[in-house]
Amino acid sequence: MLKLTKRTEYGLTALVHLADHGGETVSARKISQHYSLPNRLVAEALKDLCRAGHLKSVRGASGGYLLAQSPADLTVGEAVAALEGAPKSTDCEAKALVSMGFGALGDLNVESKCMIRSPLHKIQEDIWRQFERTTIQELASPEFTLLRDERSPHTQLQNSA
Amino acid sequence: MLKLTKRTEYGLTALVHLADHGGETVSARKISQHYSLPNRLVAEALKDLCRAGHLKSVRGASGGYLLAQSPADLTVGEAVAALEGAPKSTDCEAKALVSMGFGALGDLNVESKCMIRSPLHKIQEDIWRQFERTTIQELASPEFTLLRDERSPHTQLQNSA
DNA sequence: TGCAATTAGCACTCAATGGGTGCTAATTAC
DNA sequence: GTAATTAGCACCCATTGAGTGCTAATTGCA
The missing domain is CATH 1.10.10.10 (Winged helix-like DNA-binding domain superfamily/Winged helix DNA-binding domain)
Incomplete structure (x- = not known):
């Protein structure tokens, strides 16, 4: 999960x-x-x-x-791709990723169909996009946060504790 | 993956x-x-x-x-938790999540130790935090993006269509 | 009253895969 | 030569995700 x-x-x-x-x-x-x-x-x-x-x-x-390169030039996305293998182009989920950054934009039809059908793909796309723009150097810094969010402090659950 | x-x-x-x-x-x-x-x-x-x-x-x-509730009040995090089961509190990965939002802050020691040891937890925490603050209503809107990022416009795919 | 459509719940199979190990070869500092 | 290392291959095992079977309970409708 x-x-x-x-x-x-x-x-x-x-x-x-x-x-x-x-x-x-x-x-x-x-x-x-x-x-x-x-x-x-x-x-x-x-x-x-x-x-x-x-x-x-x-x-x-x-x-x-x-x-082999500066940690500022190596992205989390590249590292993950290397570690877990490129996303399989068979399932539609992965195709969204492929057309997103790993490959050509050929099967855009497939992707856009999926976009409608599955809100989940939007989420995963966005996560990956973030991975692609986060560097190892950023990850290494102690005050790292993946998501810079300008909105409400967002009443977390622990407030109730 | x-x-x-x-x-x-x-x-x-x-x-x-x-x-x-x-x-x-x-x-x-x-x-x-x-x-x-x-x-x-x-x-x-x-x-x-x-x-x-x-x-x-x-x-x-x-x-x-x-x-049972307004789509504006139901978060993606809640839905995912219901669909995939609560994160298991056994592994350290999940504990970070638990102490983050699903439970008390008791074992913060464990978590903070993990934080140091594993940058990956930071990532997953942030993703979950985002889930917790994203509602089904937002997800349903066609122009939904999980990550509002103030940086580069980052050439979306659907633009090219 | 009976039938059909539905939700509710349990148990089960099958395939994929993640985590982990074994073993051997090539390289190199000491 | 020996020990420590990287390189590469193959393999096992437990977990889990995907999907199915089956039966019961509920309810609208003819």
Whole structure:
């Protein structure tokens, strides 16, 4: 239910860590130990990011990974795409994403039909759009918020507590 | 990968439909046929929403469902919670959500530890927060966008059509 | 009174996938 | 040469989402 995978969690955590460590080379083991994460899985996530070209790897003892680009140039959307695979173009849900940013605008008919039929696609589109414009650098900053909202403080539930 | 379930898709679609049809009673069959959705599954979604008190049901022939409250008072967050079940309080990911809006603030330690460890939680929190403040009425409006962003106009797709 | 259409509720199957592991090879610092 | 690392492949297992079957209860209508 509206969750990204663990792999993405590990991957983003690693990216933030690497962003905090400048051009330094850090091994998968270091990262996994630092955050108490399953080190094998962190390694898998790092491999994905490396294959996608977002990290550079250094093999051998005292090897590791480092960012291939500035954290200000790497978006959360790109990282997630690398970690979870490109959205499948089979289902209509994904097609909206594809035509949104990952591909050409060929099947716009399909998408617009879906837009009418399913309000959910609007939501997911918007979320992804936000991902596409949020950088790892922003994510790494402690005061990060994904959604800048200018409206009412919006009486949250905890008010009643 | 960051997707809501079909059940939620069907449920939100139905809610939007009901919102468009005022106080009218509409059967699950009518809705499913109108959007060419599997009618049994739409019925399941409607049951969930009814159990949660967001819809009122009328049994018997010519029965159906209608909104139990104004579409302006029903949030996407509430609907999703009803359709997908409350976030499980076992995993840390969900705990962030719980302490965010669904429960007391007791285990804030847990959450804040997670916040540091996982940037992903920030993202998901923000998404949920947005769900909590988006109403079905807003969702039903054709020019709906979940994220009001003051930055670049960001070339929408439908513009090109 | 009976029939048809509906909601209500339970249980079940099937396929997909996410999380995790095993194993081996290639590379490199020491 | 050894240990630590990245690279790549294949695999298992538990969860869960999607969908179906079935039966009961309710109600409008002929």
